[in-house]
Amino acid sequence: MPIGLIALALGGFGIGLTEFGIVGLLPEIARDFQTSESTAGLLVSGYALSVAIGALLFTAALARFDRKNALLGLMLLFIAGNLVSAVAPGYGVLLTGRIVAALCHGAFFSVGAVVASDMVAPNKKASAVALMFGGLTAANVLGVPLGTFLGQQLGWRSTFWAITVIGIITLIGIQILVPKTPAAAGTSLRRELSVFRRGQVWFSILLGVLTFGSVVGAFTYIAFTLTEVSGFATTAVPWLLVLFGVGTFVGNFVGGKAADKALDRSLIGILAVLTVVLALFALTAHNQIATIIALLLMGTVGLSGAPGLQVRGMKYAQDAPSMASAATIAAFNVGNAIGAWIGGLTLAAGLGFVSPLWVGAALALAGLVVAIGAAATARRQGPPVPATPEVTIEERL
Secondary structure: OOOHHHHHHHHHHHHHHHHHOOHHHHHHHHHHHOOOHHHHHHHHHHHHHHHHHHHHHHHHHOOOOOHHHHHHHHHHHHHHHHHHHHOOOOHHHHHHHHHHHHHHHHHHHHHHHHHHHHOOOHHHHHHHHHHHHHHHHHHHHHHHHHHHHHHHHHOHHHHHHHHHHHHHHHHHHHHHHOOOOOOOOOOOHHHHHHHHHOHHHHHHHHHHHHHHHHHHHHHOOHHHHHHHHOOOOHHHHHHHHHHHHHHHHHHHHHHHHHHHHOHHHHHHHHHHHHHHHHHHHHHHOOOHHHHHHHHHHHHHHHOOOHHHHHHHHHHOOOOOHHHHHHHHHHHHHHHHHHHHHHHHHHHHOOOOOOHHHHHHHHHHHHHHHHHHHHHHHHHHHOOOOOOOOOOOHHHHO
């Protein structure tokens, strides 16, 4: 794989830590600002909605720019947002910092996914995107638990200071390792927006919403589930999250390989297993051993569909891959917001700390139905018409 993918993975790590690193710190932040659990959860859902908005707006605005320069500018915005979060005197300023950092998130992954897929042969695109998303899953393996531990030991602000430093290192890494990647010839806003006329693109968007809504709906409040239902000590939460992270790291690469071989079948299988895992987790969350196993399985299956979903969106929009990629990222984060929001509603309604797991299982089941329908429709319509081939980065070099 090209060395430039390392820089993209590094960016994914920093952004992943920003998005999910706060999950293990929600109880501390809620106590510090004297807010409810559901209000603290808005730091996750508000971030996710901002990602969705930023993914579409920034990708459209940057469509004609060199993709490397676009990534550098987005990373500067990311650093600024985390600085604001680190010094926030109140909940409102913290939420503002989260929103600023989130605006770069979707565009970074959408532009980065196109750059990653352009670096390799067509039969390795999902694996290349999986490597970039490997930074995101590495954040779950190492970043989230360590960020939670750091926040518990030195205060939650220290986690945001650490993320800021990671952002600076990422900025340097992109400058050194990612080659110049000019925008595709003939790129225009009309051409980019034309992808939304295609039914299969909308199928991919809906799948992204439901898949990520199911995972994040369950994961956002997992710290409360682990302590209030499973009976684990607060100090054990960071180490338990390592299990989830290890699962996401493995599942991401396995999902990428599976998508390269059979795209729609792999997504159907992932959603079917995810539905079962989340339902069993909800039923057995009171048992600590079962919880440990369920955390590992939830992580393994939960994000394994990300590479396939990303490639699926670009597959049906080969003449405007950046916008299709952005739409998929936006879908992921709309799903994040919906999952976290519905999970918060169930908590506010007094349905208990396992209710977000049931929300996740229901959304995964809905995603399974959509995936089956999308695959059947794609078979009837036949393969998409390929766009005019572009020269890969390796060939340009």
